[in-house]
Amino acid sequence: MLQVTLANLRAHKRRLLATSAAVLLGVAFLVGVLVQTTSLQAGFDRLFRAESADIDLVVRSDRVIEADDETFRGRVPASVLDAVRATPGVAAAEADIRGTAVILDRDGDEVGTPGPPRLGLTWIDDPDLSPYRIESGRAPAGPDEVVIDVASADAAGLAIGDRTSVLTPDPVAVEVVGTATFAGEDSQGGVTAALFSPEGARQHLAGGADEVDRIVVAAEPDADVAALERSIRAELPEGAEVIDRATFEAENQDQVAGLLNALRPILLSFALIALVVAAFSIYNAFSILVAQRTRESAMLRALGATRGQTLRAVLVEALIVGFGSAALGTVAGLGVAAGLRALLGAFDLDVGGPLQLGLGTIVVGLGVGTLITVLCALGPAVRASRTAPIAALRDVSVDRTGAGRVRSGIGLAMAALGVALIGWGVADTSLARSGLGAGLAIIAVAVLAPALARPVGGVLGAPLRLRGVTGDLARTNAVRNPRRTAATSTALMIGVAVVALFTVFASSLQAGLDRFADESFGGDLVVSAGSGFGDLDTDVAREVAALPEVDAAAGLGYAPLDIGGRQIFVSASDLAVAGRIVDVGMVEGDLADVQGPSMAVAEGVARDEGWTIGSTVPWRSVAGTSGEVVVRGIYDNEEIAGDALMSTSFLEDEGVDVRDGSVIVDLADGVSLDQGRRALETALDDRAGVVVRDRQEYLDLFAAQVQQVLVLVYGMLALSIVIALIGIANTLSLSTIERTHELGLLRAVGQSRGQTRAMVRWESVLIAVLGTVLGLVAGLGAAWALIASAGPDSLLVFATPTGALAVVAVLGGLAGVVASLRPAARAARLDPLAAIAAT
Amino acid sequence: MPTTAAPTSAPTPTPTPSIAAQVRSATKVYGHGDTAVHALRGVDLDVATGRFLAVMGPSGSGKSTLMHCLAGLDQLTSGEVRIGDVELGSLRERDLTRLRRDRIGFVFQAFNLIPTLTARENIELPSRLAGDRPDPAWVDAIVSTVGLGDRLGHRPAELSGGQQQRVAVARALATRPDLVFADEPTGNLDSRSGTEILRFLRTAADELGQTVVMVTHDPVAATHAHEAVILADGRIVDHVGSPTVDDVLARLAALGG
């Protein structure tokens, strides 16, 4: 039997090629994802280990606030440095003042993206205490000199001696006196660094205070570090702590672990989609191959082969094909990983370093590829083994399997259950329930696909009537094996459904943002950092508010604060005027009353904490300040105001560092938008990197962000779509082989080559359009279900991007044309004589 | 037999109106050198319009090859074939296809029909490939002549072998071709069904003026033809008018001897 299997493999090399292509691509994507995440992990590990240089101990503040997974830490007095240095056993100690610092390039545009941090740091010369080394130029000496990382210098086109600005967020005019590498690389994985002299850091990063973020310590070579840690701890003032190298490294790595843990499942789910699509293609290919060999299987059975032998023959074939393709796929995975790296690199999610193809990855790639192929071949193999020996003697009709009542029944039941779950989920806004329902409904569509293929194909194929008999033949060919057509189009359906889902999500998010802006956003103009996502100094709001052209201006700021034990970002603004521009939806109290030691809180937070108007709540900041505030208002628009609202000037008076994300400006009566914009631009001329936008321009920034993510998603889905198309091409090729006689006859009785090509092409288009339409319906339905059950308070407003979906539909049809190119050409090349003669 | 007073269709005037197809010095060689097979070694043949011609001969004598070359399905190595006034050797693939579609009808031994089309659709296929609607009166006439009246809506799988061949014959006649070629049209049929098909082909020639060329092994089949040519080893070795079974058997036997 093995001989028969091997002979089959040899004889049907071409037919198996497309099957292997599906396995190969699916495995390649999986391996690519694994390689890329492992490499990313390794890269981050390397970079963050490097950050510890040869530091033995770190002294820092123990005042911490963790808001939204971000850790904010206070500073320690600069004088601690002297105490540390004086401790016996300390070889060297340096102070590091750190803050955000956005470097501007020569055109005044921001370097880097809001992705990785953009840091202002203190230059430390001692190589034991800092991973930064001068690459060219010299270390910063004066307070307005900086060294920047090589990557930023390249990106910004800045050379030594150039002058530019660094936003801290106040624009600081600096001269670039040098460039530096981080642990031998151009940057710390996309982190932009502006390194100031200690005095420069004090002035620009610490706001002139004699405070530092950390003191990094190297012990004497022979010192007992644990003992040294104890003696330093004894010297430290209240509010300072000392940690060892291990703790420091672990904390640094934790920072990226979160990012990777979020990224890995997302990437893996795209790989999963690719594998599911591949599975459909593989299953289909084996079904057709087995059907075409019915006569041969029957003959083998007639000659005495047992069922088990027939079954094993197919499975061994699958095993060989699966393993071979998986092996190739694993190698190709390195290419995919490189592609993913480029794609993620566009989002600054790349840290360089070699690609890591571990043994585990290889095992997973080979195992998954082989297993999927064998599992997909199992059904067809069982069918082959059931071939009655008598079939060898009959003129067996090939693969006439219909839809199957049981299958349709199961499909309908699943669809009903899915719809019911969605209804329930929408009714009580349970995302989990309608998510499950939507998933079930999509599977139901796949299960029902064979039953749907004929009627839906008939409707979609109706326009083909216009193409005369060629169109008729294409239409009937497309639906003559409903199960085959269904499996082929289902592969595409899944890809398209996910595309549609994300497209609808993006447009719904867009619609939600627009609604949000309309309802809660009264301003004419918005002042913000160039990218829209940086910080502004709170003085910007004050300067703008003072302009005669401006009626009211409110900075929308934030500060990490501990309020009654809740560690949150408190929203901060000039609440006397903010209420005129922004609608926070006051439920109780008056926003204008929230001045001094008082706050307004979100309804949900008030309920959770049992706070009411008049409640007194303690607060503390990382700056070490603390006190009590009185609740004077309760609001319900958490999207814009967050958990709690306090007055910017009160917080700043208490030493809390408030950063404005944007300033919303309402122009005075009679001032046109253009006049207002010019006035603001003139007033803010000295503030590099600050941009004035009108409402729409500002909203477009978010739209662009959403689109960018959408592009990433499309990129991830591209491979799945390609696999589905290969599946269509494969099915067509196999069908063409199967219909050799027919094609020959058609050519003999006068079908032209062009007509033959058109016939195959239209069949392909019909299958592709069927998959696309089912996918669009499924994707739209799922998106609606999820958005509807997210509830009216969510930022999503269901919106169908008709244009984008129409593009998807047209592309689906065109994809059908592309998939048909080779099979159609082959069908047209068939020599009618040979085709008729072949028996 | 119900007949329609249908005239012989002759869309283009031919130089010798009584000749539907003409073969001159036809040779056909498959392969090269040592392995070359000389399937035709200089065949001359005139097929008169309105005649039913049987081509006979031992297996491998070149019958099918001759027919394929006559029908524009294959190219001669040398010599020429004319259908009416058209020399096939000068035609490009596209024109050959059109010629087959418009001027030639085919009946093969098996696999004559497209399984997804009904009997009527199969019959109308060549016209519809040309983008025409076949003349319904003509189709009805053929259909009733072949005796398929109530089976037209069925697909080939639902028809008996004899019925399938009748559909194939009806299709071959539907475009009123200059020539109908049939390669062993009764090879897969029992003798009764076979006889029906053969009678029908003869009727088509006698009453509709249809020219028919049929390749067959079967001396009984050949008796339905107006005349028979006998091929041996790539040459026409004999010519029999109004063949009888004995006649044909004797001449075939003579080849063996």
Ligand SMILES: Nc1ncnc2c1ncn2[C@@H]1O[C@H](COP(=O)(O)OP(=O)(O)OP(=O)(O)O)[C@@H](O)[C@H]1O
């Ligand atoms: N495509 C081909 N390649 C090579 N040789 C061929 C080819 N087709 C036919 N032949 C050879 O040409 C010769 C004539 O073949 P042809 O099919 O015309 O015979 P035939 O008279 O129709 O035989 P039969 O009665 O068995 O159908 C045979 O020797 C055959 O082997």
Ligand SMILES: [Mg+2]
């Ligand atoms: Mg023959």
